[in-house]
Amino acid sequence: MDFTLSKEQIDIQKAAREFALGEFSEKAQEFDRNETFDPQIWKKACDLGFVGVFIDEAYGGAGLGLLEHCLITEEFWAVDAGMGNAVLTTTFGAELLGLFGTEEQKKKYLPPLVEGKAVIGTAITEPDAGSDVTCAVTSAEKDDDEYVINGSKMFITNGTRANYLNVFCLTDPDNPDRHKRHSFFIVETDRPGFEATKIHGKLGIRANDTAEISFSNVRIPASNLIGQEGNGFKELMNFFNMTRLHICAQAVGIARAALEESIAHIKKRHQFGAPLASFQVNQFKVAEMATMIRAARNLYYEAAWLTDNGKMDHALTAMAKWFSGQIAVKCADEALQMHGGYGYIDEYKVQRIYRDAKIVEIYEGTKEIEKLIVARSLLRG
Amino acid sequence: MDIVVCVKRVPLTQEVDLEIDPQKKEVRKDMLAYSINEWDNYAIEEAVLLKEKFGGDVTAVTVGVEDDEEVLRRCLAMGADRAIRVEPGDLSLDPFVISRILAEVIKGVKHDLVLTGVQADDVNDGAVGTMLAEHLGLNHAAVVTRVEPEGNEATIHIELEGGTDEVSKIKFPALLSIQTGINEPRYVSIMGIRKAAKKELKVVKVEELGLSEDDLTPWVSVDEVFLPPETEGAEIIEGDPGTVAEEILRIIKEKGVST
Numbered sequence A: 001m002d003f004t005l006s007k008e009q010i011d012i013q014k015a016a017r018e019f020a021l022g023e024f025s026e027k028a029q030e031f032d033r034n035e036t037f038d039p040q041i042w043k044k045a046c047d048l049g050f051v052g053v054f055i056d057e058a059y060g061g062a063g064l065g066l067l068e069h070c071l072i073t074e075e076f077w078a079v080d081a082g083m084g085n086a087v088l089t090t091t092f093g094a095e096l097l098g099l100f101g102t103e104e105q106k107k108k109y110l111p112p113l114v115e116g117k118a119v120i121g122t123a124i125t126e127p128d129a130g131s132d133v134t135c136a137v138t139s140a141e142k143d144d145d146e147y148v149i150n151g152s153k154m155f156i157t158n159g160t161r162a163n164y165l166n167v168f169c170l171t172d173p174d175n176p177d178r179h180k181r182h183s184f185f186i187v188e189t190d191r192p193g194f195e196a197t198k199i200h201g202k203l204g205i206r207a208n209d210t211a212e213i214s215f216s217n218v219r220i221p222a223s224n225l226i227g228q229e230g231n232g233f234k235e236l237m238n239f240f241n242m243t244r245l246h247i248c249a250q251a252v253g254i255a256r257a258a259l260e261e262s263i264a265h266i267k268k269r270h271q272f273g274a275p276l277a278s279f280q281v282n283q284f285k286v287a288e289m290a291t292m293i294r295a296a297r298n299l300y301y302e303a304a305w306l307t308d309n310g311k312m313d314h315a316l317t318a319m320a321k322w323f324s325g326q327i328a329v330k331c332a333d334e335a336l337q338m339h340g341g342y343g344y345i346d347e348y349k350v351q352r353i354y355r356d357a358k359i360v361e362i363y364e365g366t367k368e369i370e371k372l373i374v375a376r377s378l379l380r381g
Numbered sequence B: 001m002d003i004v005v006c007v008k009r010v011p012l013t014q015e016v017d018l019e020i021d022p023q024k025k026e027v028r029k030d031m032l033a034y035s036i037n038e039w040d041n042y043a044i045e046e047a048v049l050l051k052e053k054f055g056g057d058v059t060a061v062t063v064g065v066e067d068d069e070e071v072l073r074r075c076l077a078m079g080a081d082r083a084i085r086v087e088p089g090d091l092s093l094d095p096f097v098i099s100r101i102l103a104e105v106i107k108g109v110k111h112d113l114v115l116t117g118v119q120a121d122d123v124n125d126g127a128v129g130t131m132l133a134e135h136l137g138l139n140h141a142a143v144v145t146r147v148e149p150e151g152n153e154a155t156i157h158i159e160l161e162g163g164t165d166e167v168s169k170i171k172f173p174a175l176l177s178i179q180t181g182i183n184e185p186r187y188v189s190i191m192g193i194r195k196a197a198k199k200e201l202k203v204v205k206v207e208e209l210g211l212s213e214d215d216l217t218p219w220v221s222v223d224e225v226f227l228p229p230e231t232e233g234a235e236i237i238e239g240d241p242g243t244v245a246e247e248i249l250r251i252i253k254e255k256g257v258s259t
């Protein structure tokens, strides 16, 4: 068994870290406070090839694996979660097109993502359809060679930035099988009837846009159907099996940042005549954090490696997602605790880490949903 | 214009508590993270910029172990055409031996310019560049902050003490040791990394270079490495700026520096 990354993977990791340190460090606090971002940084990352490395070479990507995408994600999140997301979530949805898109769709929609010319998003969640995606009621009705979309979506990453969105729509409401009622469509956001409203006041990842969107008689050509009509739920599960890996990398990245901040702080800060690092309680904390980070990383490396090698194990991916999310939140909490009052102030990076970390337990399947997936695989049969 | 750039992988020592090894000959390096020497990063960037403007080939060279290839791969990813690593085995290395080895390798590579960093951020001798120029019999200049080639010469800016700049001309072939800030080193790109994998990275054993025992005998030997002892006399003055200034003035007068 070989646990080492290849030279190329190590070089990718280093390059990503250097980029994030150079581009994110100084801006992170400002973008967090103001809920803004500078798209030039995303463009720069595209020019350097960090965005969409998993996209096939035929569509402008590097043709690398999800593992390489994860390595970049972990490095970016170790520097700043919000900015890391603002750069890397711009391809959130490319995986779905890669899996189920037609040749024309892939040729049209994928290359601009890599070139920094377009942003994609994926809109599933609705006000009344969260964990249970089968409740989604945004409808797509066939009208000759078009579909007409009506409804609204909630919490959509890059909703106001995206040039096109994969939208999960109800197409066959009367189907007795609730897993066969939905279909995916790619919808250009400049079509009449589309509206996006930025959501303000997020707890964390505030540099990354999240929006509420609505469709009012939005017409799209029938050729914008992704995959097969009625197959949306299955396609979504396949999609999540890929994208959840990125979330693991986000979680491990931010947990690492929490550990780095903790170590720096407890070595520097003195109380009772000694550095905080000399107290065993804090030593145990950093020891536990480092161990949890390593365990979470090994879990997602294995899950990503299996996926890249055509042996995807969805229960393992779900394990990796809830576990890495949990340790991210735990590490952020311990890190803030070790900072005492200073950690409560946004001058200190650990405050942002604490707020940013929570999202990894929520989006792309809450930790409860991940555990349901694991349990089902254990109890099945 | 063909350029050879000498690069080195160095430990990152900022913000770490350095430990001395039990033999007291070296700083313990096993726990340290490494990266390309900062000066060399500017040197390789300068070489790639010159290549992009004037054409030619860029060769990156290092004397080091297999792990040090990381910095060569970085140079290749930034745009160098090929790389050479000299495996030193158990040889003790000092600026003389390193420059001797580099000279022997560089003799075999076509070059109009040889670039090194001003110094390496490990022991900071700052000696390899100049020694190497002497071994190769090259015109040379140290602490270079600008290079503008024209025909078979270049106008260069040299940083002198106290922020003064000297502008001079130097004829090729020449060696320049490059100062930080001369350019803005690019980020390594994914495309660069992928291209680098297809470029030549040659490994040469030091024995294959035919150097004499004299060439491989260090001129410098380290007797002992130690952390400077903590001394008395440091005083932290607290209070508002006015009080602090008055206190400083009082101390300066008391010590007889000013009246």
Ligand SMILES: Cc1cc2nc3c(=O)[nH]c(=O)nc-3n(C[C@H](O)[C@H](O)[C@H](O)COP(=O)(O)OP(=O)(O)OC[C@H]3O[C@@H](n4cnc5c(N)ncnc54)[C@H](O)[C@@H]3O)c2cc1C
Pocket: A121, A122, A123, A124, A125, A129, A130, A131, A132, A154, A155, A156, A157, A158, A202, A205, A210, A359, A362, A363, A364, A365, A366, A367, A368, A369, A372
């Ligand atoms: C910043 C941000 C970005 C997002 N980006 C996107 C995006 O790009 N696209 C998109 O489609 N969505 C996105 N989402 C939405 C996200 O995926 C959902 O919030 C998430 O799936 C949970 O759905 P919900 O919020 O409706 O919570 P609910 O489903 O209402 O869940 C509430 C709680 O109940 C628990 N729960 C629910 N059902 C069960 C059950 N059966 N058993 C046990 N516990 C259960 C959940 O685990 C959770 O703890 C984003 C959300 C945020 C906050």
